[in-house]
Amino acid sequence: MNSKVKFSAILLAVYTVLYFGIALMVSATFKDTAATIVAGAPLAIWGGLVVIITGVIITRLYLKKMDSEENN
Numbered sequence: 001m002n003s004k005v006k007f008s009a010i011l012l013a014v015y016t017v018l019y020f021g022i023a024l025m026v027s028a029t030f031k032d033t034a035a036t037i038v039a040g041a042p043l044a045i046w047g048g049l050v051v052i053i054t055g056v057i058i059t060r061l062y063l064k065k066m067d068s069e070e071n072n
Contacts, residue, residue, distance in 0.1 A: 007065055011058045018054055022047040 026034045026044045034044035 004066070004069065008062065011062055015054060015058050019051055022051050 022044075024030065025047055034042060034047075036043045038046055
């Protein structure tokens with residue numbers, strides 16, 4: 001497997017697991033868990049922030065890797 005494809009697949013897998021894990025947490029089944037207060041805000045809010053920040057970090061890692069491979 002090409003290194004670009006492998007790297008992209010790993011990043012996609014990490015983000016997908018995180019995203020759907022948070023989505024599952026905020027579902028009706030786990031509403032009590034999502035409503036747990038952590039540092040003054042519900043856990044669901046923190047989960048959403050983690051998803052956004054992780055998306056930015058993963059995008060940054062991907063762009064940095066693709067840029068370094070273009071320069072080689």
